[in-house]
Amino acid sequence: xxxxxxxxxxxxxSESANEITSRIRWIKHKEKQILYVDYSNISTTxxxxxxxxxxxxxxxxxxxxxxxxxxxxxxxxANEKITVDALKNNASIVKPYVKKAAVVGVTKTQEIILTxxxxxxxxxxxxxxxxxDAKDWLIS
Numbered sequence: 001x002x003x004x005x006x007x008x009x010x011x012x013x014s015e016s017a018n019e020i021t022s023r024i025r026w027i028k029h030k031e032k033q034i035l036y037v038d039y040s041n042i043s044t045t046x047x048x049x050x051x052x053x054x055x056x057x058x059x060x061x062x063x064x065x066x067x068x069x070x071x072x073x074x075x076x077x078a079n080e081k082i083t084v085d086a087l088k089n090n091a092s093i094v095k096p097y098v099k100k101a102a103v104v105g106v107t108k109t110q111e112i113i114l115t116x117x118x119x120x121x122x123x124x125x126x127x128x129x130x131x132x133d134a135k136d137w138l139i140s
Contacts, residue, residue, distance in 0.1 A: 023051045024058050027070070029135040035059075035069045040105065042076040045083055052090045059094045066099040068138045071125065074105030084113055091121030101125045102134035 020026075023038040037055050042048045059067065077083070106114055106127040118125055128134035 020058055021054050024055060030139055032068065032139040034135060034138055035067050037069060037071045039076050040072045040074040045077070045080055048077065048083055049086055052086050056090055056093045059097050062097070065097055067094075067097050069094070069098050069101045070131070070134055070138060071101065071103040072105055072131070073103055073110060076105070076110075084116060087113065087117050088120045091117050091123040091125070095121055095123050098123065100138055102128055102138050104128050104131050104134050 025036050025038075027034050027036045037051075039048065039051055042051065101123055103114065103125045104127070111127065114125060114127060117123065126134075126137065128137065
């Protein structure tokens, strides 16, 4: 059975106030829903891989095809080959569901990874330094 995003949000609201996991939640910006993916402050590869898997599972279960998504990578690691491969795989999995995506907190090293992920997935993650700038761009 396919559920509408509004029904899933309603169900989630009653259970956990828009928080799907500690790292995935719906936020509102100027009356628009944005899927906020919080990869911030991740210090180990295992923690990042678990968070990526949670995002993959959630988006596939949601079955919504016009998601606007904000990814927060501030103060996180992303420099090992396994991490790059996982992020490329994640981007290719979520690509059919995501209409527009932005990322905040990208370091110089992560900028290279972002370029590789975008090249392989065609997801078009756009980097921003400021969350509000990313939110404004996402809803524009």
